[in-house]
Amino acid sequence: MTERQGQYGGAGGNGGPQPYPYGQQANPYGQGAPNPYAQQPNPYAQGAPNPYAQPGPYPQQPNPYAQPNPYAQPAPAQPAPVAQPAPQARPVAPTAPAVPGPPAAALPADRYPGPGPRRNRAAVLLQFTLQWIYAPLWIAALAALFAILLWSGGGGPSGPDSDAWLKVNRTFIPPRRLKAELTGSPEDWERYLTPILERRVRAAEVKHAAGDGEVCDDLSRVMLVKFPVRLYRGLGAAGVVRLAGRYGWEGGSAGPDPDRVWIRRVFPAPAAVSAPGPHDPPAAPGTPWGPRPGRPAFLLPFMLVLQIAYVPVYGVLSLLLFQGRHPQPDYWDRWGARWAVGPCAFWAEFSGSAAAWERHIRRVLARPNSGHATRDGRSRINLATYRGAGAQRALRIAAEKGYVLDPAYTPEPEACVRLLYRPQQG
Incomplete structure (x- = not known):
C-alpha cells in the first residue's frame, strides 16, 4: 500500500489510520437549528410603511453652530382666521350678461404724438386760392356722374373702391383753418379745433341716447369719435386727447394709421327699469306696452300710393336743407312709422285684426336679418311692426x-x- 493510501483511510501507513477530514460533521443547520437565511419579513412588502413614499424635505436638525440674531424682530401675531359664511346661491336672471367685465382701459396721454410738421405757407395759400375754382368743378362732375349712372341703369362708369374721391371737403381749407395753417401756433389750432370737437362729441352723445355704441360685456356702451390729422396738425394727437378730457372723453386706442386719432367715452349700463314680462297679463291698449291706436283705415290706401312720390321728395329736401342730419339718429324710422305704410303691414293695420298683426310680427322675426340685426345677436323691431299688437305681444312672440x-x-x-337672442339651454 502506498503511503498516500495509508494516509487517507488505509490500514497501515505512517502511524495507522487517520480520520477523514471530509467526513460527516454535525450539521449546523440540522433539525432544530435556526437558519440564518430563512425568509425574513420584507420591510417593503405591501402594507408596510415605506419611508420613501412621501417625497419632501428632510426634517431639519438643530444646528449646533447657530447663534442668536441680535437684530431679529419678533414676528407679529397673526389674527385667527374668521370663518366666513358660505355664500348663498342667487338666481340668475335670463338676461344677465354671460361674462361681465369692464372695457379695456384707455392709453396714457404720453402715448400720443405731438404736433406734426408745418405745411409750406406758399402751398397753403395756393391751395386756398385754387380751391374756389376746382371745388365747384369737382361737385359738378360728381353730379354729372350720378346722372349718367341713374339714366344708364347702373351700367355706367364706376369709380375706385375707396370713397375718398367723393369727399371734396378733405381737400378744402376753410377760412377758419387758414390762420392756423399759416401761423402753426398751437393756440390757433386749439381755437379752430375746439368747436369742431364739441360739436362731434355732442352728436355722439345724442347717438348714444338713441341706442348707438358698442356694447361691452358689463352692458356698458363705448362711443368713438374720429378726427383726421388735417383738423389737429399743429396741435397733435396729445392735444386732441387733452381737449376731449374737458368734456368727459378720453383717448381711444392708437391705431396703426398716424393720420387720425380716436377719442372715446364709456357710458355705464342703464339702470334697471321695470318692464312687463312676455307671460305677464296683457298691457292695456294705449299704454306704452299695449296696442297703439291705428291710423284711419280710409287714409291708408292713399298713403300707400302717394308715399311713392312724397317720401323721395322729403328725403331730397332733408338732404339739401339739413344735410341728412337730424337730432335723432333713428329719425327716419320714427318718421316712417308716422307717414309711411309698409306693404306687408298694410292688411294688418287696415283690418286691425290681432291675428293679422301676430302673423306680421312672426314674418319679420323669421327673416335672417330681422330688424336691425347685429353680429352679437342683438336686433330691434320698430313700432311699425307691432303697432296694433303692442310691444308686450311682440315680446311674447319673440320669446318663442x-x-x-x-x-x-x-x-x-x-x-x-x-331684443337679444339668448335661447334657453336645454
Missing part, C-alpha cells in the same frame, strides 16, 4: 324664438323694442 328684452338699453316701447 329665443329672444329676450335686451338689458343693455333702456326700454322704449313707443319707438322700438330691442
Whole structure:
C-alpha cells in the first residue's frame, strides 16, 4: 500500500489510520437549528410603511453652530382666521350678461404724438386760392356722374373702391383753418379745433341716447369719435386727447394709421327699469306696452300710393336743407312709422285684426336679418311692426324664438323694442 493510501483511510501507513477530514460533521443547520437565511419579513412588502413614499424635505436638525440674531424682530401675531359664511346661491336672471367685465382701459396721454410738421405757407395759400375754382368743378362732375349712372341703369362708369374721391371737403381749407395753417401756433389750432370737437362729441352723445355704441360685456356702451390729422396738425394727437378730457372723453386706442386719432367715452349700463314680462297679463291698449291706436283705415290706401312720390321728395329736401342730419339718429324710422305704410303691414293695420298683426310680427322675426340685426345677436323691431299688437305681444312672440328684452338699453316701447337672442339651454 502506498503511503498516500495509508494516509487517507488505509490500514497501515505512517502511524495507522487517520480520520477523514471530509467526513460527516454535525450539521449546523440540522433539525432544530435556526437558519440564518430563512425568509425574513420584507420591510417593503405591501402594507408596510415605506419611508420613501412621501417625497419632501428632510426634517431639519438643530444646528449646533447657530447663534442668536441680535437684530431679529419678533414676528407679529397673526389674527385667527374668521370663518366666513358660505355664500348663498342667487338666481340668475335670463338676461344677465354671460361674462361681465369692464372695457379695456384707455392709453396714457404720453402715448400720443405731438404736433406734426408745418405745411409750406406758399402751398397753403395756393391751395386756398385754387380751391374756389376746382371745388365747384369737382361737385359738378360728381353730379354729372350720378346722372349718367341713374339714366344708364347702373351700367355706367364706376369709380375706385375707396370713397375718398367723393369727399371734396378733405381737400378744402376753410377760412377758419387758414390762420392756423399759416401761423402753426398751437393756440390757433386749439381755437379752430375746439368747436369742431364739441360739436362731434355732442352728436355722439345724442347717438348714444338713441341706442348707438358698442356694447361691452358689463352692458356698458363705448362711443368713438374720429378726427383726421388735417383738423389737429399743429396741435397733435396729445392735444386732441387733452381737449376731449374737458368734456368727459378720453383717448381711444392708437391705431396703426398716424393720420387720425380716436377719442372715446364709456357710458355705464342703464339702470334697471321695470318692464312687463312676455307671460305677464296683457298691457292695456294705449299704454306704452299695449296696442297703439291705428291710423284711419280710409287714409291708408292713399298713403300707400302717394308715399311713392312724397317720401323721395322729403328725403331730397332733408338732404339739401339739413344735410341728412337730424337730432335723432333713428329719425327716419320714427318718421316712417308716422307717414309711411309698409306693404306687408298694410292688411294688418287696415283690418286691425290681432291675428293679422301676430302673423306680421312672426314674418319679420323669421327673416335672417330681422330688424336691425347685429353680429352679437342683438336686433330691434320698430313700432311699425307691432303697432296694433303692442310691444308686450311682440315680446311674447319673440320669446318663442329665443329672444329676450335686451338689458343693455333702456326700454322704449313707443319707438322700438330691442331684443337679444339668448335661447334657453336645454
